[in-house]
Amino acid sequence: MIQGLIGRGGYGQIYYGSDATFPEDVVIKIEPIVRNGRTGKRMLLEQKILYRLQGRPHVPIMCASGHTEHLNFIVMQLLGPNIGDLKKRSPARRLGPTTVARIMIQGIAALRDVHSLGYIHRDVKPANMCFGITQNTRHVLKLVDYGMVRRYKNPDGTRRKARHRPGFRGTLRYSSARVHDGKEQVPSDDFVSMAYSGAELLLVNLPWKLVCVEDIKQAKLDFHAPNSPFLLLTGPYFSVFCGAIFSLRSDDEPDHSSLQALLSEMTGGKSLREAYDWEENYREACGSEDY
Structure with missing residues (x-):
């Protein structure tokens, strides 16, 4: 469940919220599949890499990832300030x-x-x-x-x-x-x-x-x-x-x-x-x- 906007990144929006399958608060990163007439691929790459890196202590936990008709998305654990x-x-x-x-x-x-x-x-x-x-x-x-x-x-x-x-x-x-x-x-x-x-x-x-x-x-x-x-x-x-x-x-x-x-x-x-x-x-x- 999305609860609020954190900010806008280089290729989409970042929200915070909760996930019924995960005990911590989460971040939801969203990227339009088509942006300015071009197909967005950056989040697809990030999904792939995060999946391969899961279980490593210095990598955020990815709770879910996928796409809808118009959006790619990643759901991961909420972290503190950079x-x-x-x-x-x-x-x-x-x-x-x-x-x-x-x-x-x-x-x-x-x-x-x-x-x-x-x-x-x-x-x-x-x-x-x-x-x-x-x-x-x-x-x-x-x-x-x-x-x-x-x-x-x-x-x-x-x-x-x-x-x-x-x-x-x-x-x-x-x-x-x-x-x-x-x-x-x-x-x-x-x-x-x-x-x-x-x-x-x-x-x-x-x-x-x-x-x-x-x-x-x-x-x-x-x-x-x-x-x-x-x-x-x-x-x-x-x-x-x-x-x-x-x-x-x-x-x-x-x-x-x-x-x-x-x-x-x-x-x-x-x-x-x-x-x-x-x-x-x-x-x-x-x-x-x-x-």
Whole structure:
């Protein structure tokens, strides 16, 4: 039963409501089958990917999906505010380092689930990361929005041949330099987006936020330099983590566990299930001058 409108996304409407077969509140995403004279396929892809990912801890539970005569729809568990919105609520306009480290560790686990099936997400960003709202899920990160996912491996495990002009997919602020160059996206590009997301949570803004579009790629490459003042501001642990990601080649299969391990010291000994910054009135973010 639909109870109200949450908002309008890039390809349809998002409502909240209830489902008699599911114990939690749900989100209902709706996409017109025909939009502006074109057949909508994005939600069909998301339905397929979510179905394959069910049972993974960092993927939203999908309660139902299908279509009517005019609409495609997905019903899934209702989640809390996205990480970008939680950051905006902080008086310091950022999140504390132990919180960011644990978000990244869980985000890497989510990417592992996607990559292990031979897919890449292509739109990793704070707005696509949420925590659950129940006692059991409020400390479990969920990666959302699978409408831009693409298969990068063939069924036999080999890499698909890169297209000559794949077209841009993603969000420019978080896209890798390779994407600026029009290259086919690979797992390492998801990780670059994850690194940029974490840096934004720590720094308030990314250094290219106000840069004109033509100069964004160079600003990103400047950020990659080991002596970049902005990168150093993220702190010793996170800058090493970023360095490992920025050194990945396009044909590399990232070692998810090793990248998680680089952030272990940054957690300050806090477990993934301990309170996050927004649960403690952003005390860590407001009290942290150095990382």
